[in-house]
Amino acid sequence: MNSYILSDLQHGKAECRLVKVERSSEGPDAVHELRDLNVTTQLRGDFATAYTEGDNAHVHATDTQKNTVYALARQHGVATPEAFLLTLAAHWRTQEWVTGTCFTAEEYSWLRLPANGHSFVRSGQEIRTATVQTDGEETFVVAGLTDLTVLKSTGSEFHGFPRDRYTALKETSDRVLATSVTATWRYAPGSEATVDFDVAYDAIRTAMLDAFASTHSLALQQTIHAMASAALEACAEVAEIRIACPNKHHFLVDLEPFGLDNPGEVFFAADRPYGLISATVRRPDAVEEPRAWAPVPGLR
Numbered sequence: 001m002n003s004y005i006l007s008d009l010q011h012g013k014a015e016c017r018l019v020k021v022e023r024s025s026e027g028p029d030a031v032h033e034l035r036d037l038n039v040t041t042q043l044r045g046d047f048a049t050a051y052t053e054g055d056n057a058h059v060h061a062t063d064t065q066k067n068t069v070y071a072l073a074r075q076h077g078v079a080t081p082e083a084f085l086l087t088l089a090a091h092w093r094t095q096e097w098v099t100g101t102c103f104t105a106e107e108y109s110w111l112r113l114p115a116n117g118h119s120f121v122r123s124g125q126e127i128r129t130a131t132v133q134t135d136g137e138e139t140f141v142v143a144g145l146t147d148l149t150v151l152k153s154t155g156s157e158f159h160g161f162p163r164d165r166y167t168a169l170k171e172t173s174d175r176v177l178a179t180s181v182t183a184t185w186r187y188a189p190g191s192e193a194t195v196d197f198d199v200a201y202d203a204i205r206t207a208m209l210d211a212f213a214s215t216h217s218l219a220l221q222q223t224i225h226a227m228a229s230a231a232l233e234a235c236a237e238v239a240e241i242r243i244a245c246p247n248k249h250h251f252l253v254d255l256e257p258f259g260l261d262n263p264g265e266v267f268f269a270a271d272r273p274y275g276l277i278s279a280t281v282r283r284p285d286a287v288e289e290p291r292a293w294a295p296v297p298g299l300r
């Protein structure tokens with residue numbers, strides 16, 4: 001065996017697609033509930049000999065982990081993404097050689113069609129996200145959303161920035177502000193026992209959208225701060241929130257060569273490059289917890 005240092009071992013099944021139908025009634029008038037998740041499991045623990053010796057005696061097979069996702073969905077249901085990940089965590093944290101766990105889920109939303117209670121259309125809006133980790137006795141829950149695309153066609157300015165020999169950007173007092181919000185919030189330790197994750201999600205999403213719409217923006221940075229603050233105000237159980245936003249630039253097209261004016265009506269929506277702006281906003285009394293954020297990507 002060599003003397004290199006092995007660390008950060010984890011193994012699990014990535015992207016277990018799980019659709020759970022809650023069947024409270026049957027027949028042509030059946031009203032069903034749908035939860036559509038993409039679940040990734042990761043176990044951490046005493047698994048080094050699999051890496052160093054190829055000895056799998058401690059390895060809970062990723063296939064077993066995948067099967068456990070489906071079996072626990074059947075046995076415990078999927079009340080919310082966070083609740084389901086907590087169920088997985090409760091199962092795996094007690095298994096031999098497991099000292100820590102990390103479960104993540106994306107949730108895709110479906111809207112009920114008016115015809116009956118069991119037909120749905122995928123809603124093209126944001127993806128909900130959740131991550132539950134355990135480290136021994138401790139539990140960390142973060143949740144959020146990505147791809148929440150928003151735009152305001154006025155009420156956004158950008159000026160007062162420094163100018164140097166490479167600055168070409170004109171100051172503006174009226175521009176299109178568009179972004180695709182990725183937000184992730186961390187629940188205060190212990191709050192997972194009492195918080196209603198669906199209620200919290202809806203409250204935070206609504207608060208962020210209201211803040212985006214109602215903030216007269218002097219910078220996307222200011223809008224991000226307003227959205228994050230509104231989220232903390234909307235949900236007492238959230239200790240901190242991270243928001244990352246691409247600035248989806250909309251450039252006014254010069255129509256003068258064609259003898260036309262363009263009073264803020266015709267834009268070129270560029271897809272790249274884009275500004276990329278992010279921040280974390282934390283309650284003053286909340287203790288930082290870097291472990292909770294470790295698996296959370298900055299921006300997707």
Ligand SMILES: O=c1[nH]c(=O)c2[nH]c(=O)[nH]c2[nH]1
Nearest residue numbers: 158169218219220221247275
């Ligand atoms: O809201 C903005 N923030 C920036 O930091 C920035 N930089 C830039 O070129 N445009 C903008 N807009």
